[in-house]
Amino acid sequence: MSAVRVGASPQRVGGDARVSGRQQYVADIHVPDELHAKLVTVPVARARIRGIDASAALAVPGVRLVVTADDLPQPMPRFGPQFRDRPLIAVGETKYHGEPVAVVAADTKDVAEEGARLVRVDYEELPAIVTVAAALDPAAALVQDPALRPSDPFAGTNVLREHPVAWGDLEAAAATAALVVENVYTFPMVTHFAIEPHAFIAAPDGDGIVVWSSIQHPNWLQKTIAQLLDLPLARVRVFAPDPGGGFGGKQHAKYEPLVAFMALQAGRPVRLVLSLEETFQAVRRTAAEIRVRTGIRADGMLAFEDIEADYLIGAYADIADRVVGKGSYPACGPYRVPAARILARSILSHTVPSTAFRGFGNPQVNWAVESNLTEAALRLGIDPLDLRLRNLARRGEAFIPFDTPCDGDWEQAVRRAAELIGWGTPRPPGRGRGIAIGIKSGPTTGLSYSTVRLLADGSVIVYAGTSDMGQGARTVFAQIAGQELGAPLDAVTVVMGDTAVVPYDQQTSASRSTVLMGNAVLAACREVQAKLRAMAARLHGIDEADIVVDRGLVRLPDRELPIIEVLRPGLGRLGGELIGNGEMRKDAEPDHPLGGSAAFFEFNCTAVEAEVDEETGDVTLARYATVSDVGKAINPLQVRMQDEGAAIQGLGHTLMEHYIFDETGRIRNLGAIDYRIPTSMDLPLEIHSEIVENEDGPGPYGSKGMSEGALLCVAAAVAGAVRDATGVAIRDLPLTPERVWRALRERDRVRPGSLPAEEEMPR
Amino acid sequence: MSDAATRVPIQLTVNGRPRALEVAVHHTLLEVLRDDLALTGTKECCLVGECGACTVRLDGRIVDSCLVLAVEADGGEITTVEGLAPEGRLTRLQAAFLEKGGVQCGFCIPGQVMAADDLLRRNPHPTVPQVQEGLAGNLCRCACYVQIAEAVLAAAREEEA
Numbered sequence: 038m039s040a041v042r043v044g045a046s047p048q049r050v051g052g053d054a055r056v057s058g059r060q061q062y063v064a065d066i067h068v069p070d071e072l073h074a075k076l077v078t079v080p081v082a083r084a085r086i087r088g089i090d091a092s093a094a095l096a097v098p099g100v101r102l103v104v105t106a107d108d109l110p111q112p113m114p115r116f117g118p119q120f121r122d123r124p125l126i127a128v129g130e131t132k133y134h135g136e137p138v139a140v141v142a143a144d145t146k147d148v149a150e151e152g153a154r155l156v157r158v159d160y161e162e163l164p165a166i167v168t169v170a171a172a173l174d175p176a177a178a179l180v181q182d183p184a185l186r187p188s189d190p191f192a193g194t195n196v197l198r199e200h201p202v203a204w205g206d207l208e209a210a211a212a213t214a215a216l217v218v219e220n221v222y223t224f225p226m227v228t229h230f231a232i233e234p235h236a237f238i239a240a241p242d243g244d245g246i247v248v249w250s251s252i253q254h255p256n257w258l259q260k261t262i263a264q265l266l267d268l269p270l271a272r273v274r275v276f277a278p279d280p281g282g283g284f285g286g287k288q289h290a291k292y293e294p295l296v297a298f299m300a301l302q303a304g305r306p307v308r309l310v311l312s313l314e315e316t317f318q319a320v321r322r323t324a325a326e327i328r329v330r331t332g333i334r335a336d337g338m339l340a341f342e343d344i345e346a347d348y349l350i351g352a353y354a355d356i357a358d359r360v361v362g363k364g365s366y367p368a369c370g371p372y373r374v375p376a377a378r379i380l381a382r383s384i385l386s387h388t389v390p391s392t393a394f395r396g397f398g399n400p401q402v403n404w405a406v407e408s409n410l411t412e413a414a415l416r417l418g419i420d421p422l423d424l425r426l427r428n429l430a431r432r433g434e435a436f437i438p439f440d441t442p443c444d445g446d447w448e449q450a451v452r453r454a455a456e457l458i459g460w461g462t463p464r465p466p467g468r469g470r471g472i473a474i475g476i477k478s479g480p481t482t483g484l485s486y487s488t489v490r491l492l493a494d495g496s497v498i499v500y501a502g503t504s505d506m507g508q509g510a511r512t513v514f515a516q517i518a519g520q521e522l523g524a525p526l527d528a529v530t531v532v533m534g535d536t537a538v539v540p541y542d543q544q545t546s547a548s549r550s551t552v553l554m555g556n557a558v559l560a561a562c563r564e565v566q567a568k569l570r571a572m573a574a575r576l577h578g579i580d581e582a583d584i585v586v587d588r589g590l591v592r593l594p595d596r597e598l599p600i601i602e603v604l605r606p607g608l609g610r611l612g613g614e615l616i617g618n619g620e621m622r623k624d625a626e627p628d629h630p631l632g633g634s635a636a637f638f639e640f641n642c643t644a645v646e647a648e649v650d651e652e653t654g655d656v657t658l659a660r661y662a663t664v665s666d667v668g669k670a671i672n673p674l675q676v677r678m679q680d681e682g683a684a685i686q687g688l689g690h691t692l693m694e695h696y697i698f699d700e701t702g703r704i705r706n707l708g709a710i711d712y713r714i715p716t717s718m719d720l721p722l723e724i725h726s727e728i729v730e731n732e733d734g735p736g737p738y739g740s741k742g743m744s745e746g747a748l749l750c751v752a753a754a755v756a757g758a759v760r761d762a763t764g765v766a767i768r769d770l771p772l773t774p775e776r777v778w779r780a781l782r783e784r785d786r787v788r789p790g791s792l793p794a795e796e797e798m799p800r
Numbered sequence: 801m802s803d804a805a806t807r808v809p810i811q812l813t814v815n816g817r818p819r820a821l822e823v824a825v826h827h828t829l830l831e832v833l834r835d836d837l838a839l840t841g842t843k844e845c846c847l848v849g850e851c852g853a854c855t856v857r858l859d860g861r862i863v864d865s866c867l868v869l870a871v872e873a874d875g876g877e878i879t880t881v882e883g884l885a886p887e888g889r890l891t892r893l894q895a896a897f898l899e900k901g902g903v904q905c906g907f908c909i910p911g912q913v914m915a916a917d918d919l920l921r922r923n924p925h926p927t928v929p930q931v932q933e934g935l936a937g938n939l940c941r942c943a944c945y946v947q948i949a950e951a952v953l954a955a956a957r958e959e960e961a
Contacts, residue, residue, distance in 0.1 A: 046901075049898060049901075049903055052903055053898070055909050056881075056894040056897050056903060056909055056910075056913055057841070057882065057885055057890065058840070058842070058880065062843075062907060064844065065834075146835075147826075231905075231907070232843070232851060232905070232907040232939060232940070232941050233843070233845070233907040234844075234845060279905070282904075282941050282942060283905075284941070310844075313845055313846045313847070313851075507904030508904070509904070675901070677901065678901045678947060679904075681947075682904060682943040683943075686941065708848060709845075709846035709848055709850035709851050709939070710848055710850055714939060714941065715943060715945075716937075716939060716945075717932040717933075717935050717936050717938075717940075717945040717949065718933065718936045720932070720945055720946065724946060
């Protein structure tokens with residue numbers, strides 16, 4: 038294996054197992070004596086549960102346990118990362134299509150399914166709230182029992198929380214505006230659709246419990262289970278095998294608590310593997326309706342932004358309210374905005390609980406605000422690229438007054454994205470171009486520990502509590518440790534996913550792991566290096582201060598030695614090892630609106646050239662460019678994979694994905710036949726992904742977090758290109774052929790035979 | 801359903817090894833591979849033949865093993881991802897997936913590799929559009945599609961060399 042590490046693109050650590058079928062995901066793991074669980078649901082959006090008769094199910098040979106709300110502790114234990122509002126299983130009322138009312142555990146999967154079919158649920162369908170308007174109707178039913186939040190002024194409404202952010206004098210700024218553009222945009226409900234459906238196993242373990250889960254945050258799950266079962270953390274062991282795709286949907290506990298209670302009741306391991314349809318009913322992205330008023334001065338400088346974003350979250354909060362607060366916070370984008378008012382609300386509804394999903398609430402407001410910016414540019418007769426460049430914050434500028442200033446040379450990414458699709462050159466006939474900028478606040482708090490062991494033969498074991506769900510964290514940490522300690526990658530093992538062995542990590546989210554865990558790994562390596570220095574000083578009779586350990590070498594004043602030549606004699610005949618511990622902490626800032634400033638900003642510019650079929654409404658992306666400022670790419674190939682993957686994932690909500698509800702609130706397109714995600718046939722004809730590397734990030738070697746950035750502004754860039762090609766502004770996603778076709782027909786009806794208004798715009 | 805009377809004997813050759821099994825009549829080939837034979841490399845996702853995660857080779861053509869009843873495969877010769885590189889050395893195609901960055905979370909990859917292997921058997925020198933069309937039935941939510949196509953082309957080139 039090559040000795041080149043950071044900045045090179047060695048093959049994925051764990052790659053062999055992934056291409057040969059040996060990689061074990063949770064569903065591939067079996068525990069002796071395990072029971073198979075199957076959820077029981079009712080086929081309506083919302084129902085009052087009058088009674089559950091499990092006798093027929095219990096009569097089936099092999100059915101060992103049927104659990105309903107009555108079979109669990111009273112009052113029903115509740116959990117959730119923000120509010121403890123989610124019951125283990127529905128109590129009295131189901132609040133969304135797919136919420137389980139009972140669960141059957143049996144000796145085999147077949148028997149569990151048969152038992153689940155035989156559980157008779159007596160229920161009365163209730164009207165369900167599935168839109169923002171219905172939720173805000175003063176006469177609307179309350180999704181959440183107000184008793185769950187007794188001192189909350191919003192308890193008597195379906196608003197969970199409001200998130201206001203403001204700066205500057207909006208009225209004074211409005212007086213300077215030559216143009217005010219006001220529109221309403223909508224963003225659909227979409228689901229994560231990880232190809233690995235969520236899977237959970239729980240097993241009694243002496244006086245504790247062990248849980249396997251496809252979870253992104255094993256330590257958070259450990260805490261949740263310990264609280265619910267009243268166990269010490271040390272008696273809850275969470276195994277978190279690498280998830281088969283997470284995208285945020287596997288951050289927080291879903292059915293692990295239920296399965297844990299069942300395992301303790303049954304005294305046997307219980308496994309629950311969701312179907313793909315059940316994952317649609319477990320996780321989704323928050324839908325949103327966003328009203329934007331953008332004020333622009335005659336010189337093209339922004340005067341103000343006034344944004345109201347209503348996010349439709351589900352029946353339980355999960356982490357969705359944080360999604361709303363953190364996602365809406367940078368809504369004005371990376372621009373100098375003299376005055377801003379942002380009011381975001383998280384609104385409960387009788388729908389699947391929404392949760393984190395790549396981009397974390399930013400893609401919704403970005404879609405609206407960036408699209409409005411393009412419209413403002415066109416109406417002022419300014420090139421949309423030029424308008425953005427004029428207003429873009431430059432390094433060191435505090436574009437959100439109370440937060441981390443601009444931490445990159447962002448203009449480079451914008452200019453490069455535009456250049457990659459030939460912005461400014463004549464457009465091929467029938468094609469249009471769009472450009473948009475995405476920005477996301479990185480982690481606002483963080484805590485990661487790592488332990489690194491340099492073994493007697495020079496090989497290395499790294500312990501890191503990050504989950505490698507495809508982003509390649511394992512490879513990045515191996516590269517860092519390999520570089521620092523001079524070990525080839527095939528002599529570095531990265532241990533993850535076992536809370537009994539691996540030190541604490543707060544979470545795998547917000548594109549944090551390269552920066553926060555990466556720094557912890559680096560710090561642990563530095564501690565090992567310090568021990569090597571002391572060892573070399575002792576062996577060679579030199580002052581420690583005259584010794585440097587760098588990139589696998591011990592540099593003495595007169596010569597350089599490979600680490601192994603110090604380690605071997607230093608450890609002596611007994612052998613042993615050197616152990617280093619690293620900690621990376623980003624503490625909370627209580628007075629900050631988000632509880633902490635951004636560790637870094639993810640910055641991306643996306644530029645698109647699109648062609649629209651006037652007869653069918655089909656959108657073809659002829660050229661697609663995505664450019665992210667990543668500080669330093671520790672593994673450039675993995676960075677490219679993340680950026681292109683994020684872009685294509687973003688094309689899902691932009692062009693095709695959305696939940697469809699019937700009039701009663703049931704999901705009508707559950708599963709892979711009726712809910713389409715991008716395939717290899719849905720790609721841009723040309724896709725260019727590039728990065729900006731100025732080594733100006735807070736992570737190892739100047740890296741910044743990345744992997745969400747390239748998804749943030751996909752929709753606005755594509756819609757901008759569609760608008761440029763057709764003259765039609767569409768403000769609802771996804772841009773399905775039907776929606777585009779209808780918009781084109783409406784254009785023709787209003788202006789028969791006329792050219793699109795923007796057709797003459799130079800670009 | 802658990803009644804032994806509903807189980808029937810079948811013979812399969814899986815990755816070159818003859819297997820005599822008693823399978824439930826309603827079980828799919830996917831269930832038998834994963835649950836009865838513990839060959840968990842073949843993955844389960846959509847169960848309606850849309851995602852391709854369960855792709856295996858059956859008598860010389862690839863199938864979605866979630867759509868084939870095990871009894872229908874009686875007498876059949878099956879290759880799963882575990883059988884592509886029996887000596888533990890990766891095939892050129894598998895190696896190319898890693899070299900070109902075709903693998904992120906990896907969950908869809910056994911199906912992708914099986915489908916790509918079949919594509920190259922039928923068309924040793926495909927174009928990019930042919931690869932994209934040939935693998936359109938294999939979903940990758942990490943969306944490594946560009947890199948997967950590069951990997952298939954690279955493997956085809958090496959095959960030729």
